[in-house]
Amino acid sequence: MRSGKVTYRLVVLLLAVLFGVFFSAPSFLQTQNGSKINLGLDLQGGLYMLLGVETEVAIESKIKSIAASINYYTKKEDILIDKLKFKQDVIEFNLIDPDESVKLEKMLSEIQGLVIDKRDLSYHITLSDEEKQSTIQYAIDQAVETIRNRLDQFGLAEPTVAKQGEDKILVELPGIKTQEDEQRARELIAKAAHLQLMAVDDKRQDQAHTMSDVQVQAYGNIIYSDVKNEEIKYMLKAIPVLDGSMLTDARVAFSQQNNQPIINFSLNSEGARIFGDFTGANVGKRLAIVLDGKVYSAPVINERIGGGSGQISGGFSVQEAHDVAIALRSGALLAPVKMLEKRSIGPSLGAESIEKSMNALAFAAAMIVVFMLLYYGISGVFANVALIANVIILVAIMALFGATLTLPGMAGIVLTIGMAVDANVVINERIRELLRDGASLRQSVQKGYENAMSAIVDANITTLITVIALYAYGTGPVKGFAVTMSIGILVSMLTAILGTHGFFDYFMEKIERSGKTGFWFGYKRD
Template sequence: MKIFNFKLTIFLISIIFGVVFSFPSLMQTDYGKKVNLGLDLQGGLHMLLGVNTEEAVASKLKSIATAIKYFSDDEELLIDGLTVNDNSIYFSILDSDEIAKMDKMLKEIKGLDIAKEDLEYKVSLSSEEIVKTKEYSVVQAVETIRNRLDQFGLSEPTVIRQGDSDIVVQLPGIKTAQDEKAARDLISKAAKLELMAVDEDRMDRVYQMTSKEATAFGDVILEDTNDSNKKYLVKEIPILDGSQIVDAQVAFSQSNQPIINFTLNSAGARIFGDFTAKSVGKRLAIVLDGKVYSAPNINERIGGGSGQISGGFTVQEAGNVAIALRSGALLASVNLLEKRSVGPSLGADSIKASMIALVSGTILIFLFMIFYYRRAGIIANIALLANVFILLAVIALFGATLTLPGMAGIILTLGMAIDANVIINERIREVLRTGASVHKAIEDGYSNAIRAIMDGNITTFLVAIVLYAYGSGAIKGFAVTISIGILTSMLTSILGTHGIYQAIMSKIAKDKNNKKWFGVA
């Protein structure tokens, strides 16, 4: 009797795979990949954030104004009154012969509405570009927040868009007020770095000047990050912004204070080098999120495209700012609209209830299959047990997050898996009733049953794909477990049990007791 066959070998390898890779999750060992529990199972923080999309429009206009200023300086064009006001950029060009150069430069920037009267320019974003900018600000916020949380070290954060400008953030495992505050600060920090020239000519008057007066000179008044009474008068149009940053790392100064070293890309390094060469003896304000962290004197041209931010950081604050700078600044700030803390006790109750349903459902299935199909029921139960191990192993290896709907999906998968064996056993019994041999009954039974099984599983799999594509976080968890469960159940219920029957075919035929093997009267 040939015991091992191709199908049985694959089935046994699958069982070993399932047991080995599901063991760390089942036994909660210190090694190996484990199934990540979602917010509803282990507790954590749920937040609804709103993106201020109007700020993204203003930020883009300021970036365009920065480009205009650099182009003018680089090409030695004389412009005057460069300001950003009322969602438009205003400036005038002093030499009419240079208009062609400026027009050519502006035409290279897509999505602009340009109004020109003599030497006066008014540059605005087109209505289509405003819509695109707002849309992109939300998409960028989702990606930026997700990157920050990944670098922060939180396992399996959920960051998804909701509606036009809202974002849902779920952070499983956040249990202490300190962790919650650190996560909220990291998410909400705009991390908008700007290098801005100090207006040395009017700096002495900053304490007597109003914001309106500063605007008239193309300036803005900013506070010092450590002393709100200390003011700086800086040029409104920045020299550089955080979009040119390629890296930011925490370091320590000679006095052992945490600082942040940042590195600019090639374009930023060139702009930085050109500006410092022309501004020796003046000051450069390093501004982060609208506050001045330092304003060092420029003693010589600074090449290499690197800089330093110091401002009385703690080590944790410096680390969070460095993460925010590396992951990119938010184009628009975000507001906390709703916050819910999910306690671990609720998750424990959910896990307990789900495990009761899983275990009791499995026991009832086992008893029914053995009672109704006898030894064929035992074979189906072996396949069902293997299906559970393989399913947990795949979820753990892929790093998927198991939520309460996901556990419901696992329980539903058990029903679908045993349904396939019921169909197979009934088809075998039908052929046996005609008086056919055991070999023919088993082979015909699988051949006849596989069509119905494949039809049901394929349609369910397609529905699961749609649920994953268009559903929210909870629905996605359900769709993932159902999809994996369909594939594993087809492996165990069709290929696995067929391999077992082929291995013991001669023994079943020798017994000549169909009732003992298949429950046939």
């Protein structure tokens, strides 16, 4: 082998380093362009929240939705029922014509999880215990996904939204620095965004201010206030015509009359059919557009409205309309969320954390570099070069995938540096053993790598299994630690094993000519 021979090992390392320099530069230099590592909550400051889910409301929403389906189906099929009403987790109604019972019960049998108590022509419907539990679980999972979707559309970089325990949700919002941003994010998270189209009871509208709650419920009605004026009350049919579960899109637009922001919404095919049928059968009557228990408008139906679209106007500001549209697009929360714990982490604390972490990283790296140089000579220099390449490539990969770096993640980088050097320590010790046994320099290097390989691979695989388990079952910071560790382990296999072997290949003839084992390996052979 001639001096300066470039093998595939060295070529692979050089290409990997070029890749690392190119993709890590935006993160190190903080340039405007290029993919960069996102800093976590503990490094750049932000908002930490622990939310609770009011799961009992999810049961009530489910019951209300089923009641709306029964109301629509019976009217469509001309099945006469009387006194259809719901209260918390119970639906009650009377069937007028007993001959229609078979058709009605066929429809009810297609709805999963119902417990039907029929007494003559009176129906008493509740959810089974299994369906209630399933509804609660779905409400929690749906809340996690809905909040995550809202925050993604809000424009925050790498928000963390994860289920914690049985019925709690952890939310971390890095980059929230002002009270205005914090308030806006909290309102967006907590907004139920429950859209309902509800019929106005024009016969009893005049009694909206005088009728008692018991009387209102007896008529199967509910009273909601106007969004602009709490003094204005609307007497509405409690069972909605349709709700936001049938909504497919919501966009901000501007009214042609006054140029004020409005929200145009679209319904799916089922919602469009129900909307068209209702408006066609109720020309001259009023339909209220209700969002989170407030009436935004209650226009008179002048004609059948097809196409499955409508609009919400309520004196929005542009920002309010934008946030409401985000909430509607991402879906309504089946159950409201409440704040259990809130912590604001200032950017100064994040900057202090970065400084301390970088100092720890620099100190650890410096100590390792000095030790490897003094103890292993030039082979220690090879290990140090591979170490620097490891960090650069690790940062590049994390930046390329838009990963979030947290304090535990930085701890993972420090630990990765130690593990990468550990592989070279094992290799160098195997080479020294072979030199002590009288093997040639070339043979010592070749066999040293072969003998060390099994120990290094086994150690890295077992560690990789552990960090995969941490990622699968951990949350937030634990995942960040697992990500940096797993990437670091895989990169160290490239730099610490393949890369340093490439250096020995390149310098082997020079090593053999000099014969200075102390200079090259830190071990002077007699």
